[in-house]
Amino acid sequence: MSATDPTALTAAAAVAAIEAGELSAAEVFDAYRAAAAADELNAYVWVARDAPAPAAGAPLAGVPLAVKDLFCTEGVPSQAGSKILEGYRPPYTATVVAGLAAAGAPLLGKTNQDEFAMGSSNENSAYGPVLNPWSRDRVPGGSSGGSAAAVAAGSAPWALGTDTGGSIRQPAALCGIVGLKPTYGTVSRYGMIAFASSLDQAGPLTRDVTDAALLLKHMVGRDERDSTSIGFPGAIELPTATRLDGIRLGVPEELTAAAEGIEPGVLASFEATLKIAEELGASIETCHLPHAPHALSAYYVLAPAEASSNLARYDGVRYGPRSASNGAGLVEMYTRTRSEHFGPEVKRRIMLGTYSLSSGYYDAYYGRAQRVRTKIADDFRAAFERFDFVVTPTAPTVAFELGALTSDPLAMYLNDYCTVPMSLAGIPAISIPSGLSDGLPVGFQLAGPAFSENRILDAAFALERAIAFDATPGRA
Amino acid sequence: MTPREPGGRHLESRHMIDREQVLHVARLARLELTDDEVAKMSDELSAVLGHIEKIGELDLDGVAPTTHVVEVSNALRPDVVAPSLPHEVALENAPAVAGGGFRVPSPQAG
Numbered sequence: 001m002s003a004t005d006p007t008a009l010t011a012a013a014a015v016a017a018i019e020a021g022e023l024s025a026a027e028v029f030d031a032y033r034a035a036a037a038a039d040e041l042n043a044y045v046w047v048a049r050d051a052p053a054p055a056a057g058a059p060l061a062g063v064p065l066a067v068k069d070l071f072c073t074e075g076v077p078s079q080a081g082s083k084i085l086e087g088y089r090p091p092y093t094a095t096v097v098a099g100l101a102a103a104g105a106p107l108l109g110k111t112n113q114d115e116f117a118m119g120s121s122n123e124n125s126a127y128g129p130v131l132n133p134w135s136r137d138r139v140p141g142g143s144s145g146g147s148a149a150a151v152a153a154g155s156a157p158w159a160l161g162t163d164t165g166g167s168i169r170q171p172a173a174l175c176g177i178v179g180l181k182p183t184y185g186t187v188s189r190y191g192m193i194a195f196a197s198s199l200d201q202a203g204p205l206t207r208d209v210t211d212a213a214l215l216l217k218h219m220v221g222r223d224e225r226d227s228t229s230i231g232f233p234g235a236i237e238l239p240t241a242t243r244l245d246g247i248r249l250g251v252p253e254e255l256t257a258a259a260e261g262i263e264p265g266v267l268a269s270f271e272a273t274l275k276i277a278e279e280l281g282a283s284i285e286t287c288h289l290p291h292a293p294h295a296l297s298a299y300y301v302l303a304p305a306e307a308s309s310n311l312a313r314y315d316g317v318r319y320g321p322r323s324a325s326n327g328a329g330l331v332e333m334y335t336r337t338r339s340e341h342f343g344p345e346v347k348r349r350i351m352l353g354t355y356s357l358s359s360g361y362y363d364a365y366y367g368r369a370q371r372v373r374t375k376i377a378d379d380f381r382a383a384f385e386r387f388d389f390v391v392t393p394t395a396p397t398v399a400f401e402l403g404a405l406t407s408d409p410l411a412m413y414l415n416d417y418c419t420v421p422m423s424l425a426g427i428p429a430i431s432i433p434s435g436l437s438d439g440l441p442v443g444f445q446l447a448g449p450a451f452s453e454n455r456i457l458d459a460a461f462a463l464e465r466a467i468a469f470d471a472t473p474g475r476a
Numbered sequence: 477m478t479p480r481e482p483g484g485r486h487l488e489s490r491h492m493i494d495r496e497q498v499l500h501v502a503r504l505a506r507l508e509l510t511d512d513e514v515a516k517m518s519d520e521l522s523a524v525l526g527h528i529e530k531i532g533e534l535d536l537d538g539v540a541p542t543t544h545v546v547e548v549s550n551a552l553r554p555d556v557v558a559p560s561l562p563h564e565v566a567l568e569n570a571p572a573v574a575g576g577g578f579r580v581p582s583p584q585a586g
Contacts, residue, residue: 091565185546198544227551228544297528308505315506317578319569330583331506339508347507352521354505355493368531370541375534377542410523426545450545 006031011063011157011211012238018061025054025062028157029106032064035155036109041131041140043150044109045069046077051106058104060218065105066156068113068147071097071202072191076107080193081115081125081143084314084341086321094191095223096160096202103218108156111146115343116311117167117195119143120415123406124345131402132175133473134440138399141171141415147205148175152473158215159205164195165299166395166419168203169431173394173443176433176471178460179205180212181419183450184426185230187216188223196306197228199299199423209432209461213238216453237454239461244280247459250287250387255418257286259293262396265437270393273434273444276466277391287383287390291375295421298376300413301356301369302424308353311346314338348409377425384449389459392418394431394443422447430460433469441471492529493521 006014006028017023029051036047044066054062067073070080072090079085093101101107114124122130122145130145132138133153140149144161148171151159161168163181172179180203187202194200204215213236222231251274256262274284316322316337323336342350356365383390395415405412422429422445429447436442444463448456493501498517502509509517563576572579 088569091561091568185548224553228546228548230546230548291534294531294534297531300524300528301531312506316571317580320571322571328581330581333581335506335508338506342507347509347513348517348520350505350507351498351501351517352524355497355501355521355525358501358504364532365528367541368534368536369528370543371536371539372531372534373542374539375536377545409520410527413524424542424545 007035007154009157010207012214014063014157015061015214018063028062029064029108032108032156036066036150039150039153039155041133041136041149041153042128043111043130043146043153043155045079045112045127045146047109048107051108054104054106058102060100060104060214062104062106063157064108065100066108066111066147066150066159067097068144068159068161069110070113070117070162070193071160072193073097073107073110077110078193079127080117081113081127082341082343082346083126084320084338085193088319090191092191095188095225096219097191099221100215100218105215105218111144111150111159113146114143115346116193116307117143117162117164118307118345118349120166120170120412121400121405122146122171123402124343126343129402132399134176134399138401138440139174141174141395141399143167144205145171148172148177148179151175151177151205151207158207158211160202161205162192162200162202163423164199164303165423166416168205169419169429169443169445170395170415172205172431173441174399176441176469176473177205177207178209178212178430178432179203180216180430181422181428182216182220182453183428185228186220186232186451186453188221188226188229190223190225194310196303197310198306199303209239209430209457209464212430213457232453233451236457239457241458241462242465244277244282244459244462247282247389248387249274249277249282249284250383250390251284252289252292252383252390252392253286254289254292255392255421259396259417261414261417262393263398263437266393266395266397266442269435269437269442270444273463273467274391277463280462280466285387287387289376289379289383289390289421291372291379292421294372295376295424296413296417298369298372299416299420299424300352301365302373304349304353305357305366306353308350308357311350314342345409373424376421380421380425380427380449388448388455390447392445394418394445398437398440398442418445426450428453428456430456432460432464432467434467435469436471492525493518
């Protein structure tokens with residue numbers, strides 16, 4: 001038995017320790033398996049018993065991976081946080097999960113999430129809420145709440161999440177870890193249980209920026225099975241920058257000073273981070289994203305519209321449970337199966353999406369929202385002519401108490417205020433911990449043009465070193 | 477300016493979705509709602525739509541809609557025969573199977 005506790009290491013350090021012969025892949029897996037099995041945060045919905053030995057020379061050396069439940073994993077429950085997929089064991093594995101396993105990151109467990117990734121608090125999971133490791137009476141954020149909580153609590157070295165309007169970045173912020181949403185199309189969506197296909201993108205949740213780069217490096221690529229995937233030009237590199245000389249940061253007034261509802265403690269941490277960036281050599285200037293205040297409205301038309309279509313497949317025919325009420329015809333069976341097994345938020349979004357796509361309302365809602373999307377992408381294009389990155393707080397608040405927003409859907413949706421614009425524009429953005437407010441982590445978001453992941457990772461790495469965020473939740 | 481229906485009528489901003497509309501949309505979505513759910517849905521959807529309505533204020537004349545951020549069209553690949561899911565594997569997760577297919581209630585029943 002080695003003297004090193006594998007769960008104390010970052011994933012990159014664990015890879016190095018295995019390669020140096022200081023730890024075996026089996027020791028690392030066993031330590032995390034034990035931690036995941038002992039998880040008290042409800043972060044996991046399934047934990048692996050064992051893992052295949054990594055292939056010789058596999059770059060990730062056997063450091064295991066926690067995977068959001070909505071990624072299909074062959075023979076392993078993949079329920080997307082929904083009762084309507086209870087017991088579903090897919091006959092195939094998502095491209096990104098298979099690719100990471102081949103690279104030496106075997107499956108550690110499946111993580112809890114908001115049902116079909118719809119939520120910002122993980123309270124919409126049919127399998128119970130996830131607790132925030134910093135404070136167990138608070139939410140971990142969502143929808144990738146289980147992945148974020150597992151990484152923050154040290155029961156996973158790293159995790160996969162998905163981001164549709166902020167579902168990687170916001171829980172990363174609320175749990176004090178790093179979360180990256182890549183450029184739309186760089187990572188295959190094949191085998192990801194769909195929410196809103198024009199927005200969904202897989203990305204890493206990690207303890208630091210280097211781990212995010214290392215995981216993403218083995219995620220990107222064009223996939224014949226996802227016709228919207230385009231891959232990444234070149235390769236993802238591990239970050240090395242220590243300075244930000246010559247980097248121009250734009251601070252969009254609409255998502256900072258002029259935005260309502262950003263907590264003073266969050267703004268203070270954001271401004272302290274801007275000072276650090278300046279000390280590292282960056283220039284900081286106010287910029288404008290004039291249509292950003294409308295992003296949330298456009299998003300809550302487009303995403304539910306796509307969801308109402310994507311979720312039409314859950315009808316009790318090919319997978320999942322079927323309503324037990326007998327004697328009904330086909331349409332009644334569909335209707336009862338869906339009504340009995342979808343949760344309230346999913347029903348709400350299906351209704352919203354169906355409404356905005358229905359005859360008479362399509363132009364007023366869906367058509368307009370698509371045009372707003374164009375304007376938001378144009379706003380970013382204009383900003384990136386003058387700035388290297390646009391920076392904002394990731395989420396307007398720190399982790400809130402369980403139950404605080406469940407009765408007010410609109411207030412819950414406002415969690416995505418600063419993350420949705422980048423989603424609509426399809427551009428990459430990272431959240432890194434910038435400090436604490438009232439003892440709870442705050443996230444700093446840095447977004448760049450499409451395919452600027454390497455530059456984003458470098459800048460985030462330099463900031464991470466200078467911020468030196470070393471607080472951790474009490475790890476059991 | 478509030479969003480308009482194609483016919484030009486203004487959408488009412490308060491209780492934009494009434495009980496009848498909720499029931500109509502629920503039918504389209506193949507959802508059956510209890511009376512309580514219908515009332516709640518009417519309130520909640522009206523509140524969300526009230527917020528969304530703000531995009532009606534924007535001047536979007538001549539702006540092209542974005543359906544997808546990736547500018548890829550016709551992602552083609554060679555038409556090559558490859559193994560696909562075996563029949564029995566495709567049926568494994570089905571709640572009811574008969575005669576090598578998915579078993580469903582009669583569309584004529586009920």
